[in-house]
Every structure is written in structure tokens, then in C-alpha cells.
Amino acid sequence: MRIRKKTWTDAFEKILCGEKTFDARLANFACKPGDILVLEEYDHETKKYTGRKIEKEVTYVLNTRKQKYWSQSDIKKFGLQIIGFK
DSSP: OEEEEEEEHHHHHHHHHTSOOOOOOOSOSOOOTTOEEEEEEEETTTTEEEEEEEEEEOOOOOOGGGOOSSOHHHHHHHOOOOOOOO
């Protein structure tokens, strides 16, 4: 499945150069390993798409609602970090 999502310029540039190797999104859409994430650069100042796109294959999905390690009160107090690594 191909999933299109807007990505602000600063994040787009970091993904393009390889510095950012993860993405954090609201879990308001289905996504699974093997899907293709089409990230479309969006300039939030002009409120327009730039026309640049990056396609990335989804390799792992962590849904924080389905986690079993921490209590909801701890998550509310501290939040969660999504950590990318190589």
C-alpha cells in the first residue's frame, strides 16, 4: 500500500540527507511493514506543497496505544520518545 503524507521542509531535508531515519505520526491511518510512505514536502509558511517527494519503505511500526510496558498515567506524565537508531 502507498500512503501519502505531508512533511514540513525541516523534517523533509533531514530525511533526504539521511539524518532522520524515523517518523512520528498520529495513528489515524493503517500502516504496516512493506507499505510505501510517500512523504511530500510542505512549506508551512506558504501553506503549499513544494513538489518534492521522498518514498520510503516502512520497516517497523510502533503504535503507542498498543504498548504494554508503561502505565497510561506514566505516559501522560512523561510522554513517549520515539528513538531512531542504526
